[in-house]
Amino acid sequence: xxxxxxxxxxxxxxxxxxxxxxAVAVFLFVFPALPHSSFAMATMIQFLMFSVYGMGWNTIGxxxxxxxxxxxxxxGIGAYTTAVMQIRWDLxxxxxxxxxxSLAVGWSFIIGYPLFRLRGHYFAxxxxxxxxxxxxxxxxxxxxxxxxxxxIPLRAxxxxxxxxxxREDYYYYYxxxxxxxxxLIYLNWFRQSRIGMQLRCIKDNEEMARSLGIDSHWAKxxxxxxxxAFVAAVGSFHAxxxxxxxxxxxxxxxxSVLIALMAMLGGAGSLWGPIIGAAILVPMKNYLGAWFxxxxxxxxxxxxxxSTIIMAIAAFEPRGIxxxxxxxxxxxxx
Amino acid sequence: xxxxxVQDLGMRFGGLMANWGVSFEIxxxxxxxxxxxxxxxxxxxxxxxxxxxxxxxxxxxxLDQDVTGRKPYEMARxxxxxxxxxxxxxxxxxxxxxxxxxxxxxxxxxxxxxERAGELLSSMRLSHLSDRNMANLPVAAQKRVVMATALATxxxxxxxxxVAAGLNSTEIDEMIGLIRWVNTEMGISVILxxxxxxxxxxxxxxVLVLDSGTLIAEGEPEEIVRKPxxxxxxxxxxxxxEHSDASSKGEPVA
Ligand SMILES: Nc1ncnc2c1ncn2[C@@H]1O[C@H](COP(=O)(O)OP(=O)(O)OP(=O)(O)O)[C@@H](O)[C@H]1O
Ligand SMILES: [Mg+2]
Numbered sequence: 001x002x003x004x005x006x007x008x009x010x011x012x013x014x015x016x017x018x019x020x021x022x023a024v025a026v027f028l029f030v031f032p033a034l035p036h037s038s039f040a041m042a043t044m045i046q047f048l049m050f051s052v053y054g055m056g057w058n059t060i061g062x063x064x065x066x067x068x069x070x071x072x073x074x075x076g077i078g079a080y081t082t083a084v085m086q087i088r089w090d091l092x093x094x095x096x097x098x099x100x101x102s103l104a105v106g107w108s109f110i111i112g113y114p115l116f117r118l119r120g121h122y123f124a125x126x127x128x129x130x131x132x133x134x135x136x137x138x139x140x141x142x143x144x145x146x147x148x149x150x151x152i153p154l155r156a157x158x159x160x161x162x163x164x165x166x167r168e169d170y171y172y173y174y175x176x177x178x179x180x181x182x183x184l185i186y187l188n189w190f191r192q193s194r195i196g197m198q199l200r201c202i203k204d205n206e207e208m209a210r211s212l213g214i215d216s217h218w219a220k221x222x223x224x225x226x227x228x229a230f231v232a233a234v235g236s237f238h239a240x241x242x243x244x245x246x247x248x249x250x251x252x253x254x255x256s257v258l259i260a261l262m263a264m265l266g267g268a269g270s271l272w273g274p275i276i277g278a279a280i281l282v283p284m285k286n287y288l289g290a291w292f293x294x295x296x297x298x299x300x301x302x303x304x305x306x307s308t309i310i311m312a313i314a315a316f317e318p319r320g321i322x323x324x325x326x327x328x329x330x331x332x333x334x
Numbered sequence: 335x336x337x338x339x340v341q342d343l344g345m346r347f348g349g350l351m352a353n354w355g356v357s358f359e360i361x362x363x364x365x366x367x368x369x370x371x372x373x374x375x376x377x378x379x380x381x382x383x384x385x386x387x388x389x390x391x392x393x394x395x396x397l398d399q400d401v402t403g404r405k406p407y408e409m410a411r412x413x414x415x416x417x418x419x420x421x422x423x424x425x426x427x428x429x430x431x432x433x434x435x436x437x438x439x440x441x442x443x444x445x446x447x448x449e450r451a452g453e454l455l456s457s458m459r460l461s462h463l464s465d466r467n468m469a470n471l472p473v474a475a476q477k478r479v480v481m482a483t484a485l486a487t488x489x490x491x492x493x494x495x496x497v498a499a500g501l502n503s504t505e506i507d508e509m510i511g512l513i514r515w516v517n518t519e520m521g522i523s524v525i526l527x528x529x530x531x532x533x534x535x536x537x538x539x540x541v542l543v544l545d546s547g548t549l550i551a552e553g554e555p556e557e558i559v560r561k562p563x564x565x566x567x568x569x570x571x572x573x574x575x576e577h578s579d580a581s582s583k584g585e586p587v588a
Contacts, residue, residue, distance in 0.1 A: 006444060065426075194438045194447070200426045201435040204468065208418065211384060213410035213439035213487055269426065 007189035014329075017272070028177055032170035039286070041169045045241065047282040048176040049234050054263035054274025055183045056230025060223040061260060062268035063196055065203030066116070070127030071259045073134040074228045076251035077104040078235025080138065083150045083245055092162035097236045104232035105225045112221040128253060135251040149246025152239065164240035172241050179237065183230060184271075190226070191271060199223050200269070231259070258285075261306060264313055267322025276321055337362040337397065337491055337523050338383070344391030345378050345547075352378040353389070354547040360491065365517045365524045367538030367555065369531075371568050375547040376527045377419050380493050384416045385409040397490070410439065415489035417480050419496050419527075425469025429479050430455065432468050436486025451486060458482050458512065474505040478512065485516065491523045492516065498530040510536050531573070535559070543568065 010018060031044060053071065061068045081100030085091040111130050118126050139147040159166045166172060190196045201209040202216045210216050239245050249255070258281070266277025289302055317323045338360040345353040352375040360366055368376050381387040383394055385406040393402045396412060404412075427435070430451055437447035437454075455461050460482060463475055471479060477497050484492060498509050510533055516522050517537075528534045534541060534555065541558040543551040545567040551558055558564055559573070 002443060002445060192444060194442055194444065197427070197431060197435050198438060201432070204423050204426045204432075205421070207386065207406075208421065208423075208483075209435070210406040211386075211410055211416050211418075212436050212483065213407050214435075215405070215407045 003189060003193075006192055007185050009192070010188060013271075021272075025181075028180075032173055038169065039290075041173065043283055043286045045169065045173055045176055046286065047278050048173070048180045049238065050259070050262055050278035050282050051275045052176070052179050052183045052234045053231055053259040054266070054278055055187050056227040056234075057259050057263045058187065058227075058268065058270075058274050059190060059196075059199075059230075060220065060227045062263060062270070062273065063191060063203065064199040064220055064223045065269070066220060066224075067124045067260065068127050068224070068227065069124050069253075069256050069260055070129075070131035071227070071231050072251045072253070072255040073131035074104040074108065074231040075235035075238065075255060076134065076138060076247065077107060078232030079239040079245045079250045080144055080150070080235075081232075082236040082239040083152055084144055086152055086163065086239075087150060093164040093236065093240050094162060097233060100236045101229045101232045104228045104235075108225045108228035109221060112224045116217050116220045116224070128256065131251065131256055132253065135247045138247045138251060145246070147247060149244060149248075152243045152245075154243075164237070172237075176234075176237055176241075179233060184275075187271060195219060195222060203269070257306070261310060263320075265309055265320050267320035267325075269319065270322040270326075273320055273322045280321075335362060335398075336360065336395070337364075338525075339395040340379075340383065340392070341395070342392040343379070343382060343389050343394065345375070345382055345387055346390040351547050353382065354391075356392070356544070356547075356549050358542055358549065358552065360523055360525060362490075363517075363521065363523055365513075365537055365539050366526070367534040367541040368525055368527045368544060369529070369534055369541060369568060370544035374544040376544055377495055378547075379544065380416060380495055380525075380527065383409075384414060384493060410487055410489075413488070413490035414493070415484035415487050415491070416493040417477075417484055417495055417497055419499075421476065421480055423468035425467050427468050428464065429460065429466050429468060429471070430464040432479065433483050433486050436483040439487040454482050454486055473500045474502075474508075477501070477509070481512070481516075485520070485522070489522060491525070494524060494526040494528075496527055496529065498528055498533050501530075506530060506533060509533065513537055531559075531569075 032041070053075070057068060057071055060066050078100040081103055082093060082096040085096040085099065086093070115123065115126050115130065138144060144150060155163055155165045159171055164172070164175065198209065198214045198219050201212065202214065202219060206216055235250060238250060262277035262281045263274040264277070265281060266275065267273025284305075285302060288305070313320055319326070336359040340359070341357050343353055343356040344351060356379060368379070370376055378387065382389040385401070385404045385408060388403045393400055395401065396409070396414065401409060401412065430448070433451035433454060434447045437450045441447050441450070452461070452464070455464060458478060460475070460478055463471065463479065468476075468479070481494070481497060494513070497513075498506050501509060513524060513526065514537060517524050526534070526537065538555050541553065541555050542549055543558060543564050550567060551561050551564050553561070559569060565573070
């Protein structure tokens, strides 16, 4: 009960935050009713997906301060579990979702154990490596379609809520919107919880944290598992939303980097950060990407933009946009 | 009954023996000073006891258990708390949150942790700092908050590493009062590493002197400052001349 109250307790945020949050929530609810292009709808769905990816990343990467660049492997595990179970055994999304999340979390414990013996850059590099190795395995594993990937067959009747197959995108929109709110409420609990505060203490000063009775290795593994569960859930959704999955798009390094980048741009270690980051980068990626893509010779410019953003964050404000907002607020109140 | 028993402890860093043949006991409720010149191995000794270093020789017993080589968090869970000589916070936590993290050792409930942290801060007269960021506190306040956080774990033995360094004389007096309160009111045993002799002389029931990694003397404070080997290794002749009445002010010349 206390946990539930805590999850819905936003009282430590300033009123302006809450007003903006409510306005955004209302907008998200009514968006499908507003006039929009199908490209805008797809962008909104992606924005919500990346918000949830980023929320997950934020547990270990933001609150725990461990820069994880290997989240795509868990997107892959979630997406493939859902696709394979649907194709081979005709099992619906709502059955494969928890299984995919469990498999991903199980895998995260196995690799998290040795991974968190490493610190800083070594940890970041190792997360990239493990993700790419798993991608290689998936690409050469014929049972799950190898490099060509899998195609989920269409159901005879749509909308199919069990298998998450819809002709209209707004169904997908509301499903991922539900994920978004569940994730947000969970994270609001997490940041105030014992484990959440212990992680922030580890980030602050790990030796100090250990001297306060915190098993920092285990705390990081747990946070990593939470992050993994978020990411795998969206991976499962991705499989149903896209019908087509292949290692190159659900497990690529680009995806891992984008997940981390959005959370870091918006503000690592803050509740709103990943959402802000996704709200900026997803439209930018889609609209600029489409525009660049149309002009040959400009392909790859988006990558240059991403790397510029990474460098800007590292140099000016490691806490991202939310860090800037906090700084402005502090200087006003002083 | 000995709360802590260190037997023939040795810690080697490559060719350097930072601790060598160190043996002593701390009784429950005791307050003991640990002094010695820079680089004598005082902090290293704390790190061995607290589990940060795994000693290369000897054994450590805490609460009648052999705890040699246990992890820092295991020691903390058994009732050992410590402060660090150098403490840097990147500033993710407020003062209240930091103390709450200490409280989380004994409770899972956020509500209880918040209550206890609030009580502890107010009994240490730190409530006004609750919402301040850990990273930009004045030295004196930071030392007290770090102590409050250590106390929040409800320890049986508290290791204090130079908590008076960088404090002015008023702040030192406050610190003396605070440590005495911890020992007598909270019933926590204390070992304190300190270069500020005023604090050592005022608080310690017993003083251990470490030089080049080994214990060279042990005894009551008044007795210790008169021992030729301690004067030679650490205090210097000037200290004795200035404090010939065995009162206790000022810093060693070391
Ligand atoms: N992790 C380590 N690796 C290598 N050498 C170390 C390590 N920790 C301490 N030392 C060395 O051990 C010796 C004792 O250091 P220690 O920090 O214990 O001294 P100290 O008595 O606390 O001195 P101070 O009064 O300056 O704090 C020093 O020579 C130091 O350089
Ligand atoms: Mg020291």
